[in-house]
Amino acid sequence: xxxxxxxxxxxxxxxxxxxxxxxxxxxxxxxxxxxxxxxxxxxxxxxxxxxxxxxxxxxxxxxxxxxxxxxxxxxxxxxxxxxxxxxxxxxxxxxxxxxxxxxxxxxxxxxxxxxxxxxxxxxxxxxxxxxxxxxxxxxxxxxxxxxxxxxxxxxxxxxxxxxxxxxxxxxxxxxxxxxxxxxxxxxxxxxxxxxxxxxxxxxxxxxxxxxxxxxxxxxxxxxxxxxxxxxxxxxxxxxxxxxxxxxxxxxxxxxxxxxxxxxxxxxxxxxxxxxxxxxxxxxxxxxxxxxxxxxxxxxxxxxxxxxxxxxxxxxxxxxxxxxxxxxxxxxxxxxxxxxxxxxxxxxxx
Amino acid sequence: xxxxxxxxxxxxxxxxxxxxxxxxxxxxxxxxxxxxxxxxxxxxxxxxxxxxxxxxxxxxxxxxxxxxxxxxxxxxxxxxxxxxxxxxxxxxxxxxxxxxxxxxxxxxxxxxxxxxxxxxxxxxxxxxxxxxxxxxxxxxxxxxxxxxxxxxxxxxxxxxxxxxxxxxxxxxxxxxxxxxxxxxxxxxxxxxxxxxxxxxxxxxxxxxxxxxxxxxxxxxxxxxxxxxxxxxxxxxxxxxxxxxxxxxxxxxxxxxxxxxxxxxxxxxxxxxxxxxxxxxxxxxxxxxxxxxxxxxxxxxxxxxxxxxxxxxxxxxxxxxxxxxxxxxxxxxxxx
Numbered sequence: 087x088x089x090x091x092x093x094x095x096x097x098x099x100x101x102x103x104x105x106x107x108x109x110x111x112x113x114x115x116x117x118x119x120x121x122x123x124x125x126x127x128x129x130x131x132x133x134x135x136x137x138x139x140x141x142x143x144x145x146x147x148x149x150x151x152x153x154x155x156x157x158x159x160x161x162x163x164x165x166x167x168x169x170x171x172x173x174x175x176x177x178x179x180x181x182x183x184x185x186x187x188x189x190x191x192x193x194x195x196x197x198x199x200x201x202x203x204x205x206x207x208x209x210x211x212x213x214x215x216x217x218x219x220x221x222x223x224x225x226x227x228x229x230x231x232x233x234x235x236x237x238x239x240x241x242x243x244x245x246x247x248x249x250x251x252x253x254x255x256x257x258x259x260x261x262x263x264x265x266x267x268x269x270x271x272x273x274x275x276x277x278x279x280x281x282x283x284x285x286x287x288x289x290x291x292x293x294x295x296x297x298x299x300x301x302x303x304x305x306x307x308x309x310x311x312x313x314x315x316x317x318x319x320x321x322x323x324x325x326x327x328x329x330x331x332x333x334x335x336x337x338x339x340x341x342x343x344x345x346x347x348x349x350x351x352x353x354x355x356x357x358x359x360x361x362x363x364x365x366x367x368x369x370x371x372x373x374x375x376x377x378x379x380x381x382x383x384x385x386x387x388x389x390x391x392x393x394x395x396x397x398x399x400x401x402x403x404x405x406x407x408x409x410x411x412x413x414x415x416x417x418x419x420x421x422x423x424x425x426x427x428x429x430x431x432x433x434x435x
Numbered sequence: 436x437x438x439x440x441x442x443x444x445x446x447x448x449x450x451x452x453x454x455x456x457x458x459x460x461x462x463x464x465x466x467x468x469x470x471x472x473x474x475x476x477x478x479x480x481x482x483x484x485x486x487x488x489x490x491x492x493x494x495x496x497x498x499x500x501x502x503x504x505x506x507x508x509x510x511x512x513x514x515x516x517x518x519x520x521x522x523x524x525x526x527x528x529x530x531x532x533x534x535x536x537x538x539x540x541x542x543x544x545x546x547x548x549x550x551x552x553x554x555x556x557x558x559x560x561x562x563x564x565x566x567x568x569x570x571x572x573x574x575x576x577x578x579x580x581x582x583x584x585x586x587x588x589x590x591x592x593x594x595x596x597x598x599x600x601x602x603x604x605x606x607x608x609x610x611x612x613x614x615x616x617x618x619x620x621x622x623x624x625x626x627x628x629x630x631x632x633x634x635x636x637x638x639x640x641x642x643x644x645x646x647x648x649x650x651x652x653x654x655x656x657x658x659x660x661x662x663x664x665x666x667x668x669x670x671x672x673x674x675x676x677x678x679x680x681x682x683x684x685x686x687x688x689x690x691x692x693x694x695x696x697x698x699x700x701x702x703x704x705x706x707x708x709x710x711x712x713x714x715x716x717x718x719x720x721x722x723x724x725x726x727x728x729x730x731x732x733x734x735x736x737x738x739x740x741x742x743x744x745x746x747x748x749x750x751x752x753x754x755x756x757x758x759x760x761x762x763x764x765x766x767x768x769x770x
Contacts, residue, residue: 136630243719244486273485273657278701278713285712300631303660307703308710326709344635346660348702350683354664358635362600 089163090124091261091294092148092181097121097157099143103367115366117143119318121157122393127261128288130295132305132326134341135315138363141298144315145266148296149183150174161262179209182255186267188247192239198225199235202253209258224253228283245276252283256291264296269304281308302345306330314338317366317374320393324400334402337375373405381406447619447651448474448497448536453511455489455496462724466492468675469511471750474619479645479652481666481683483659485698487720488672490655494621498538499528515619534564537612541624543604547596554580554592557611564615579610583640602633609640616648623655638665659702663687668756671695674731675723677750681757689768691759693736696767730761738763738770 098121100114118140125131133141146152148159150166159166161180169177182205185191192201199221206212206220222232228249239247248268255263265284269277285308287293299305305312306326313323314335322335333339340359361378364370370377376386385405393401394408402408455467467489474480482490495501496508497520513520515536520528532538540546548556557579558572567575573592580588583606596604605625612620622641626634642665645652654666662669662683669686671679671694679692690696697716718735721727730736733743742762750760753768761767 136632245719274659275485275698275701275716278703279715281703282712282715285710302631303703303705306705306709307713330705340632344632346634346638346658346664348659348663348687348699348704350663350687352663358639359632360636362602362633363630 091127091129091162092125092296093158093160093163094121094123094144094148095158095160097144097147097159098155099140099147099152100155113367116318116369117366118147118154121315121318121320123313123320123323125262125294125296128292128294129310130288130297130308132297132299132309132312133315134299134302134305134312136300136341136363138317138366139315140318140366141315142266145183145264145296145298148264149178149181175208179258180260181262181264182258182260184248184251184255184263184265184268186270188244188251188271189239191251192247194239196238197235198230198237198239198242198250201239201250202235202257205254205257220257224257227256227287228253229279243276244272245279248272248276248280249283252280252287256287259291260293262294262296264298266298267300268297270299270301277304284308302330302342314341317363317369319374319390319403320401321375321404322400322402323393324398324402328398328400334396334400334407335375335404336379336381336407340378373403445475446473447476447515448653449512449514450493450497451512451514453493453496453508453513455492455501455506455508458505458507464723465726466506466675466723467496468723470672470675470677471511472670472677472680474651474653475668476618477645477649477651478668479642479654479666481662481669482653482655482672483657483662483669483698484672485657485720487674487723489675490672491623492675493672494538494623494653494655498532498536498621500532500538530564533560533612533617534615535617536619536621537615537617538621538623539605539608539612539625541627543601543608544596546608547604549596552593552595553599553607554594557592557607557614560611561614575614576610579614580607582613582644583607583610585610602629602636605629605633605637606640609637609644613644613648613650617650619651619653620645621653621655624657625654626661627656627658634661641665659699671698674721674727676731676760678732678761679759680750681754681759685754685757689754689757691753691757691764691768692732692761693738693763693767694732695759696770697735738767 097118099118100116103113103115121144123131133144135141147154161177166177202224203217203220221235225232225234230246230249269280272280297309309326311325312329313320316337322338329338330342333342343356344358359378372388373386373391376382383406391403391405392410393403394410395401396408451471452469453467454469457464457466482493484490497513508521554573554576557576561567561572561575577588577592580591585591585603585606599607626637629637656662666683668682670677671692673694679695690699700714701716703713716735721731729744729746730748733739748760748762750758753759753764
């Protein structure tokens with residue numbers, strides 16, 4: 087197989103506000119704006135950002151749970167938007183989703199066994215014995231005892247329910263799992279168990295993940311590459327190592343600086359970024375981050391910065407740190423988020 | 436010998452053997468199994484633990500805010516200025532709440548009244564506890580909004596809660612809590628529902644205000660990162676008990692309880708390598724409906740030996756102002 091498993095091109099989603107009856111123009115929420123990325127087989131691509139940045143809308147667009155306003159989603163080179171009912175149905179086997187809330191995403195009236203075998207029964211009839219064998223197999227894959235198949239979700243702990251959600255996603259042997267804040271509702275000790283499970287599954291079965299999260303420490307731990315989103319757009323996309331060692335976009339930098347670190351000896355020198363995320367109904371002109379950005383110049387207030395490739399392979403949308411030229415530029419900021427870098431940030435602000 | 440006993444003049448709140456049960460039709464849940472700790476004047480005390488460990492119940496028991504229907508504080512004392520809060524009448528308790536002891540919650544939207552303006556709600560808190568007139572109280576409300584760095588407080592004072600963002604509402608809650616200059620602020624997961632950049636702003640705000648007013652803060656959180664950044668002393672809770680208590684530096688440098696150690700190791704940390712399996716705490720939290728024999732953490736503990744399954748360890752000193760409820764704490768600290 088050539089080319090990436092998943093390719094997303096210029097994906098855009100606008101939600102109209104109201105019906106616009108008797109009005110010429112309807113205001114829209116620009117939830118996702120011109121988002122492009124790809125995912126290779128067996129890779130984990132993380133999407134991080136704060137509430138309202140569009141990361142969950144991207145997940146729904148990938149699953150075609152909502153229709154895009156523009157752009158394409160290609161699986162193995164096939165545009166899923168063009169697929170008719172049957173083809174779409176078949177294609178869904180390749181891609182499954184795990185949700186944040188293990189309490190509301192499982193049918194409370196079905197047993198664990200029924201929940202996890204249901205996806206398969208959408209495609210083929212299973213005998214009682216086949217169903218039991220499949221349920222037992224899936225439960226073992228997610229580290230649960232096969233006896234659990236007769237339990238109801240209400241009889242399981244939060245961690246066990248999230249394992250069920252993952253087992254259900256595995257039922258059809260997908261090549262890609264989209265995990266939307268899959269560990270965010272879990273306690274840290276349970277979160278560690280689920281993250282280990284995801285890493286094991288990827289190693290054993292070669293599954294690719296689109297892992298959507300607001301938690302940077304989790305993303306840094308399990309991701310191969312990360313896309314940082316702000317107000318509907320990707321502002322930086324890089325390998326995990328590069329992004330966390332040396333963030334280039336001022337928003338990435340602010341996000342990393344804001345995350346609390348479990349080390350009381352660390353001295354926080356940099357003041358937290360000011361202001362709040364603006365409304366996606368009426369986003370600021372130019373770069374959406376400019377009202378909060380310590381580096382903003384006039385151009386940032388007028389022109390939307392394009393994603394510019396840098397020498398180390400990452401892309402960054404920032405007029406100041408990644409000015410658009412014909413040759414790939416060096417990242418403007420050399421260093422890391424060590425003391426020297428933090429100090430330089432402090433001096434600038 | 437135990438640090439709780441060395442109660443000096445700097446102790447603001449002295450909790451002794453506090454025990455709270457939830458009574459159901461069929462069973463009783465021992466949510467708090469007799470905990471003792473102190474909050475000192477002007478300090479920030481972190482209370483950390485996972486869901487169901489009793490950290491919020493502790494706060495609500497102190498302020499007597501638990502539903503009377505099924506919650507019973509069956510034993511212990513909560514000493515504040517020499518008085519036991521558990522002995523006070525409802526009226527006396529109301530005078531203390533919001534005045535000398537204030538509380539902020541995780542979700543400001545549910546704790547603010549949606550039908551009154553934010554300014555009026557802050558002013559109401561001021562009027563209840565001082566003899567201030569309406570206009571003086573409103574002026575105070577505006578001043579408080581400025582103090583918590585809400586831009587344009589003259590206008591914001593007339594906003595309803597839904598007209599504010601999540602971060603702004605939490606600022607307004609803090610303004611309300613601090614309006615009467617409390618000696619103790621109990622903050623229950625105040626930044627958990629907020630985005631990380633807003634969380635950083637609110638943590639900075641609480642630290643600044645604490646510095647300025649000298650208010651002691653009891654900071655309840657599940658987030659070890661937040662604890663490391665905001666607290667001076669920390670209490671770690673597990674299954675309704677305090678399992679460890681230490682100053683923040685010692686706690687992170689040499690955790691003495693296997694649960695604390697397990698919790699810290701299960702947080703992803705790049706210094707220990709990416710894409711690696713994280714050390715897990717096996718098993719799940721025990722049910723508090725059944726009586727627990729021995730140490731409540733023993734079934735999940737890599738250090739557990741026979742005595743752990745038979746006798747409940749009590750909190751004991753393992754260093755200067757460092758205590759742990761573990762039979763093998765010294766070995767845990769060395770591990």
